[in-house]
Amino acid sequence: MIPHSSSATDVVKAYSSDAEWGLTKQDILRLQNEYGPNILAEKKKKTFIGRFFDQFKDVMIIILLIAAAISFGVICVEKNWNELFEPALILIIVILNALMGVIQESKAEKALEALKNMSAPHARVIRDGEEQIIDAKDLVPGDIIKVEAGDFVPADARLIHSVSLKSEESALTGESVPSEKDADEITEENAPLGDRLNMIFSGCTITYGTAIAIVTATGMKTEMGRIANLLAGEKDTQTPLQQKLAQLGKYLGIIALAACAVVFVVGLISGIPILEIFMTSVSLAVSAIPEGLPAIVTIILSIGVQRMAKRNALIRRLPAVETLGCASVICSDKTGTLTQNRMTLVKSYTDGADDTEDITDHCSEEVKKLLTFGTLCSDGTVVFENGVEKQIGDPTETAIVHAAHINGIKKDEIIKQYERLAEIPFDSDRKLMTTVNRIDGKNIVIVKGAFDNLSLRCIAGDIEKARIITDKMSEEALRVLAVAIKEIDIVPEEPTSEELENGLTFIGLIGMIDPPRPEARDAVAISQKAGIRTVMITGDHVVTAAAIAKQLGIYKDGDKAISGRQLDSMSDEELEKHVEEISVYARVSPENKIRIVKAWQKKGHVVSMTGDGVNDAPALKAADIGCAMEITGTDVAKALRI
Numbered sequence: 253m254i255p256h257s258s259s260a261t262d263v264v265k266a267y268s269s270d271a272e273w274g275l276t277k278q279d280i281l282r283l284q285n286e287y288g289p290n291i292l293a294e295k296k297k298k299t300f301i302g303r304f305f306d307q308f309k310d311v312m313i314i315i316l317l318i319a320a321a322i323s324f325g326v327i328c329v330e331k332n333w334n335e336l337f338e339p340a341l342i343l344i345i346v347i348l349n350a351l352m353g354v355i356q357e358s359k360a361e362k363a364l365e366a367l368k369n370m371s372a373p374h375a376r377v378i379r380d381g382e383e384q385i386i387d388a389k390d391l392v393p394g395d396i397i398k399v400e401a402g403d404f405v406p407a408d409a410r411l412i413h414s415v416s417l418k419s420e421e422s423a424l425t426g427e428s429v430p431s432e433k434d435a436d437e438i439t440e441e442n443a444p445l446g447d448r449l450n451m452i453f454s455g456c457t458i459t460y461g462t463a464i465a466i467v468t469a470t471g472m473k474t475e476m477g478r479i480a481n482l483l484a485g486e487k488d489t490q491t492p493l494q495q496k497l498a499q500l501g502k503y504l505g506i507i508a509l510a511a512c513a514v515v516f517v518v519g520l521i522s523g524i525p526i527l528e529i530f531m532t533s534v535s536l537a538v539s540a541i542p543e544g545l546p547a548i549v550t551i552i553l554s555i556g557v558q559r560m561a562k563r564n565a566l567i568r569r570l571p572a573v574e575t576l577g578c579a580s581v582i583c584s585d586k587t588g589t590l591t592q593n594r595m596t597l598v599k600s601y602t603d604g605a606d607d608t609e610d611i612t613d614h615c616s617e618e619v620k621k622l623l624t625f626g627t628l629c630s631d632g633t634v635v636f637e638n639g640v641e642k643q644i645g646d647p648t649e650t651a652i653v654h655a656a657h658i659n660g661i662k663k664d665e666i667i668k669q670y671e672r673l674a675e676i677p678f679d680s681d682r683k684l685m686t687t688v689n690r691i692d693g694k695n696i697v698i699v700k701g702a703f704d705n706l707s708l709r710c711i712a713g714d715i716e717k718a719r720i721i722t723d724k725m726s727e728e729a730l731r732v733l734a735v736a737i738k739e740i741d742i743v744p745e746e747p748t749s750e751e752l753e754n755g756l757t758f759i760g761l762i763g764m765i766d767p768p769r770p771e772a773r774d775a776v777a778i779s780q781k782a783g784i785r786t787v788m789i790t791g792d793h794v795v796t797a798a799a800i801a802k803q804l805g806i807y808k809d810g811d812k813a814i815s816g817r818q819l820d821s822m823s824d825e826e827l828e829k830h831v832e833e834i835s836v837y838a839r840v841s842p843e844n845k846i847r848i849v850k851a852w853q854k855k856g857h858v859v860s861m862t863g864d865g866v867n868d869a870p871a872l873k874a875a876d877i878g879c880a881m882e883i884t885g886t887d888v889a890k891a892l893r894i
Contacts, residue, residue, distance in 0.1 A: 255410040255468040256448040257441045263410045264466055267394035271412050271464070274378035274396040283392035290391040290407055290470035292480045307350035314501075317346060326531060375406035378464075395467040401460050405452045408474045409465035411435035416678050417461035418646065419452050421445075422587055423866045424475060425791040429595060429647050429731065429766075430459045432680050444816050444839045445475065446791055455866070460646055460678070479842050482870035497549070511536055578858045579784060579877060583849055585863035586790035586797055590804060591766040593864075595647040597623075597655035599730060599763040601721045603713045608721060608763070613658040622760040623656040625735050627663050628670055629687045629698040634663070648731065651764045674747045686752050688743050695740050697752050703734040703761065710736055713758025721761060729799030730763035765796075773804050780805070787835055787852075789845050791867060794838040801836045811835035816844050827851045845871035 253266045264271050268279070275283070308314065320342040327336060375388045378396040388406035391397070397409060405419065417433040425431070425446040437449040445453070452458070452465060454474040471477055512533040519529030587593050597611045602618040609619055632645030634653045643650035653663050670689045678685040684701035699706060703722045707715050718734070725732045736756035744751055776786050788801045794815050801807035813836035819827070824847065831851040837844065845861075849871050852859045861868065861875035872878030 254441050256439050256443065256451050258410075259438060260410060260412045260435055260450070260466070263468065264412065267466060267468070269394040269396060269466055271396060271466070272378070273381045275392070275394050276380055279394065280379065280392060283394060284390070287392055287470055287473075289389045291389050292477055293472050304350055308346070313346055313349070317342075320346075329531065373404075376403075391467055391470055393467050393470060397465055397467060398463070399452065399458045399465065400462040401458050403458045405454055405456045405458065407454050407467045408469035409452050409467045411450050411452065412464045412466055414463040414680075415461050416680055417452075417463045418459045420457045420459045421453060422593060423864075424453055424456055425867065427587065427792055433461075433463065434680050435463065435465075442817065442820070444791075445841060446839060476866070479866055479870060482842055482846065483873060508536075576860070576877060579860040580857045581852045582779060582784055582786045582860045582862060583789050583845070583852070583871065583875065584786060584861075585868050586788055586792055586800060587766060588864040589862055590772045590788065591768055591800060593766060594643070595651040595731070595764045596767050597651050597762055597764045598767065599725060599728075600760060601718065601725075601763075602760040603718070603758055608725070608761075611655050611762075615659050619760075620656075620659050620661060622735060622762065623652065623659060624661055624666060625698050625737060625759065626652040626700055626733070626762060627656040627661060628666060628672070628689050629685055629700045629735070630663075648733070648764065652733075652762065655762075673743045674752075676747055676749060676752060682749060682753070684749075684753060686747070686749075688740070688747070688752070695743055697738045697740055697756075698735070699737070699753055699756055700733055700735045703732055706734040706736055706756070707758070709754050710756045710758040712756075715758060718758060718761060725761065725763040727795075727799075728763075728765075729796040730765050732761055732763050734758065735760050735762070765800075768800055768804055776805050785832075785857075787837070787848070789837045789840055789848055789871070791840060792838060794836070797836050797838040807835045813838065816840035819844050819847070824851070828854050831855065842867045842870045846874045849874050 253263065255263050258266070260271075269275055308317065320339040323339040323342070324336075327333065327339070373388055374385055375391055375395075376398040377384055377386055377391065378398070379386075383398070391407050395407075396412070397406065399405060411417070411433060412435055414433055414435040417435075418430040419433055420430045421427060425444075427446050431446060432449065433452065434449050439448050439450065451468075452463070453476070454469075455476045469475075469477075472481060515536055516529055516533045519532065520526070524532075584590055599608045600611050600615070600619045600622060601608045602616075602622055605618070609616060611619065615623070630645075630649035630652050632643065632647075632649030632653050634650055634657055635642050635644065641654075643654065656663065670691045672687050672689050673695065674688040676684075676686040678701070682701070683705045684699055686697060686699045688695055688697050690696075699709070703718065707719065713736070722732050722734075736758045738756050740752070779786055786804075786806050788797055788804075788806050790797045794813055798807055798813040801813070807813060812830075812834045814834055816837070816839045819837060819840060822830070827847060828851045831848070832855070837848060840848075845868065849859050849861055853876070858876045860877045860879060861871045862879040863869075863872055
């Protein structure tokens with residue numbers, strides 16, 4: 253059974269559970285033995301010594317060790333102890349390189365550890381009819397769990413009952429705003445992760461509402477576990493410099509051995525004593541090996557690392573400096589990488605206006621009034637700690653509060669001035685939120701929400717023009733909210749939607765988006781001038797992704813934008829054939845991202861992957877070079893950066 257494409261009742265039956273009673277002690281013991289603990293599995297770690305000796309498998313290193321051994325042998329035979337410096341220096345260089353390799357090798361382990369740290373430590377569960385707090389690792393499929401705003405989701409689960417539930421899944425899906433969840437929703441079997449509105453996923457957080465759900469996957473069977481498997485299955489790639497040095501080592505080895513053989517044979521034919529000609533041949537071979545090459549390469553790359561650090565780029569692997577210069581394709585995530593991962597109001601429309609107005613820090617009085625109403629009908633807040641802005645609450649609401657704040661409208665001040673008398677919280681069915689505030693001696697009902705839902709409840713205002721403006725904003729990938737008001741004489745003790753959310757007067761629209769980073773467009777343009785192709789790979793919707801890509805100069809006339817579902821229908825050969833035509837990939841999974849990276853690599857390109865989320869981590873590892881966002885990136889992504 254596929255949980256997201258089945259009803260909650262059927263899922264509960266399939267797992268032999270009970271929505272009110274939960275599992276019994278006998279069921280739990282049996283299932284724990286069957287499924288094991290709800291943790292991400294770890295591979296057996298190599299010892300330090302084992303990892304250290306693994307570093308000596310490189311051809312160039314082997315040749316250098318042979319050269320050092322032969323040099324030492326020659327010195328012992330000739331008793332020329334003054335020449336000991338050369339083989340000693342070779343050994344020091346080789347050992348230092350091995351130690352650096354061991355340090356770098358730990359990055360994948362750190363990534364898996366970071367994934368483990370994203371798991372919830374505790375869970376609220378119903379067992380034997382009682383609500384309990386247990387360690388999340390003890391959860392099993394079939395457990396009935398409760399979640400509310402602020403909770404970490406302890407395991408993948410199918411919603412049984414939800415009230416205005418929203419889950420922050422950007423690190424997993426790439427969506428800019430929390431996903432609205434609905435227990436009654438039934439989605440297609442092959443629906444992308446972001447469209448599974450009846451599911452909550454391990455490692456994500458609940459930002460709004462409450463829910464009861466049944467656990468459908470634990471440990472390595474969760475979506476986080478799938479990513480951990482992808483990480484474990486992807487081998488670390490060698491940089492172009494490492495590949496060329498390995499190739500050079502092979503060539504030098506063959507040439508040195510061939511030269512030795514020729515000199516030795518010619519010496520024997522010429523009648524030179526065997527020991528003398530052997531030592532001559534060996535000396536020739538040693539002189540042919542560039543013992544100082546690794547040291548020179550390391551020094552030059554270290555200088556590059558220092559220069560990059562001055563430009564705020566932290567390099568974890570020395571050869572990556574050279575790889576950056578070889579990159580011909582940049583595959584970039586959108587949310588948090590090319591964009592700020594912070595919803596921002598950019599356009600507004602007030603009833604009766606000729607057109608939209610850009611939202612700045614000096615909006616017109618009509619727009620300021622609209623922002624005031626929107627702020628009063630919001631629960632999000634914006635606070636400043638030591639001069640640093642911190643947004644608390646739903647990103648959609650904090651975007652409104654922030655826009656009001658920069659226009660001199662402080663929420664804490666207007667809330668005191670215009671007291672909230674009643675409210676109806678946001679509901680995913682109504683897609684509306686309502687408050688009643690005392691404004692200038694009057695009881696004013698303020699309703700904000702989706703235009704399609706709110707417009708049906710309005711009896712005043714130019715709704716048709718507002719609909720045209722809404723469509724125009726939506727085409728620009730803006731998330732649009734409508735605001736309407738009405739005056740009432742008496743505030744009901746128990747407010748209802750029928751009583752407060754009808755007979756409204758439409759007053760305006762606000763459009764928001766997760767905007768591109770100011771420096772991103774210039775970076776894309778510079779890359780294109782350097783002959784580097786930029787491709788957007790994101791878990792967000794196609795329309796949103798294409799609109800942002802067009803603003804940044806990534807998506808141009810003639811380019812294609814496809815969804816993860818379209819990508820799944822393509823074979824690897826088809827993808828490789830058409831990969832150069834596609835500039836935007838939307839609604840993609842972590843597996844999709846790896847396929848795209850590898851398709852470019854098969855075309856002979858050096859691929860850089862840039863991202864900040866957990867869903868980017870496997871692709872960061874598969875790419876020739878992985879670049880993670882230092883400030884906004886997750887620990888998992890940072891552990892796999894360059």
